[in-house]
Amino acid sequence: AQKITQTQPGMFVQEKEAVTLDCTYDTSDPSYGLFWYKQPSSGEMIFLIYQGSYDQQNATEGRYSLNFQKARKSANLVISASQLGDSAMYFCAMREANNAGNMLTFGGGTRLMVKP
Amino acid sequence: GAGVSQSPRYKVAKRGQDVALRCDPISGHVSLFWYQQALGQGPEFLTYFQNEAQLDKSGLPSDRFFAERPEGSVSTLKIQRTQQEDSAVYLCASSLSIWGYEQFFGPGTRLTVL
Numbered sequence: 001a002q003k004i005t006q007t008q009p010g011m012f013v014q015e016k017e018a019v020t021l022d023c024t025y026d027t028s029d030p031s032y033g034l035f036w037y038k039q040p041s042s043g044e045m046i047f048l049i050y051q052g053s054y055d056q057q058n059a060t061e062g063r064y065s066l067n068f069q070k071a072r073k074s075a076n077l078v079i080s081a082s083q084l085g086d087s088a089m090y091f092c093a094m095r096e097a098n099n100a101g102n103m104l105t106f107g108g109g110t111r112l113m114v115k116p
Numbered sequence: 117g118a119g120v121s122q123s124p125r126y127k128v129a130k131r132g133q134d135v136a137l138r139c140d141p142i143s144g145h146v147s148l149f150w151y152q153q154a155l156g157q158g159p160e161f162l163t164y165f166q167n168e169a170q171l172d173k174s175g176l177p178s179d180r181f182f183a184e185r186p187e188g189s190v191s192t193l194k195i196q197r198t199q200q201e202d203s204a205v206y207l208c209a210s211s212l213s214i215w216g217y218e219q220f221f222g223p224g225t226r227l228t229v230l
Contacts, residue, residue: 004158033217043205045159045221052217091158095217102211103149103172104219106158 003027004092004107011112013082020067021077021110023092031097034075035104036066039089048090051075079112087114118142120222122208128228129198137193137225141210148191149219150183151207159207165191198229 005024013019025034036048051059051066059066067076079086089111093104121140129135141148147166151159152175161175167188176183180199185191195202205226209219 035217037221042223043226044223045207045209047218047220050217093158102147103161103164103175104151104159105161106151108158 002107003105004094006092006107006110008110009108011110012115013079013086013112014115015084016081018078018080019082019112021079021090021092021112023075023077023107025073025075025092025094027073027094027096029096029098033095034066034068035093035095036064036075036077037091037093037106038086039091039109041088045091049077082114084114084116087112120208120210120220122206122222122225124225125223126226126228128230130230131198131200133198134194134196135198135227137195137206137227139191139193139208139210139222141189141191141208142212142220143189145210145212145220146188147211147213147219148185149209149211150191150193151209152177153205153207153224155204162193162206195227198227200229203227203229 032053034051038046049061049064051068058068063080065078089109091109092107123138150162153159163183164172165185180196182194205224207224208222211219
């Protein structure tokens with residue numbers, strides 16, 4: 001089974017509107033972390049936000065917030081007030097604590113396009 | 117301060133050639149990761165170093181792939197006898213500590229095998 005699933009290959013959003021990018025995950029490890037990265041056309045992965053499995057509150061970083069629903073195993077990214085510069089690929093990723101290598105497992109990504 | 121750098125940024129190789137991809141992590145970062153990103157897909161883990169020790173190489177797709185980090189800083193990913201299916205972007209990431217959760221990524225090396 002896929003560990004990270006992003007069901008939206010592409011999304012359009014009007015500039016200044018909010019958008020939600022979906023992410024569901026699968027793990028049996030009680031301790032894990034969830035990440036969102038942005039990858040613009042230049043190729044570099046830019047860290048956006050992190051949510052730990054034991055965190056009581058949803059993570060927020062500026063215009064980014066993570067809607068963490070543990071029972072549903074979902075970790076959706078919400079971008080408020082979209083800007084043209086938000087157009088990029090967005091990847092959800094997970095790190096499991098029982099993973100000695102600390103590596104990230106990524107989803108397939110969602111391409112976000114912001115319309116002026 | 118400088119981020120993670122990778123060189124070359126682009127590499128074209130003929131099938132069967134050997135290639136070497138370099139990663140300079142952020143100074144002082146203990147953990148170093150290599151990922152492979154095929155076109156239109158998310159990155160996939162290749163291998164992980166903690167200082168100079170390669171602790172996990174479970175993601176290396178074949179014995180043609182080899183990585184090293186001899187002095188615990190710069191790392192090299194080597195691919196021998198390249199095949200067309202090796203064409204991808206190779207991303208390097210580093211993390212400050214063993215349990216540091218934020219991985220800082222380099223710009224990647226785009227490898228095209230003809």
